[in-house]
Amino acid sequence: MPRDTPDWIIERRRDLGERIADLRAAAHYDQISFCEATGLSRRHLQRIESGEADPRYGDLLRIAAVLNQELSVFGVTGTPPTR
Secondary structure (H helix, E strand, O other), X not given: OOOOOOHHHHHHHHHHHHHHHHHHHHOXXXXXXXXXXXXXXXXXXXXXXXXXXXXXXXXXXXXXXXXXXXXXXXXXXXXXXXX
């Protein structure tokens, strides 16, 4: 039986999606041209940006490359919250 996704993971996924959307817009890409540049499907990008999907490492590498950025620009940490 699958476990529910913890809230902190959902929040970080949403934050990451918003960060990607902000960086894409700042680089003057619409979703269609960004998908063409990254090779991602539009639906997958929409799901990443809305926080519905977990991007794969390869997705993040392609996104960062198109944006001419390091992965650290996403501000991603895997550290769980302290209890």
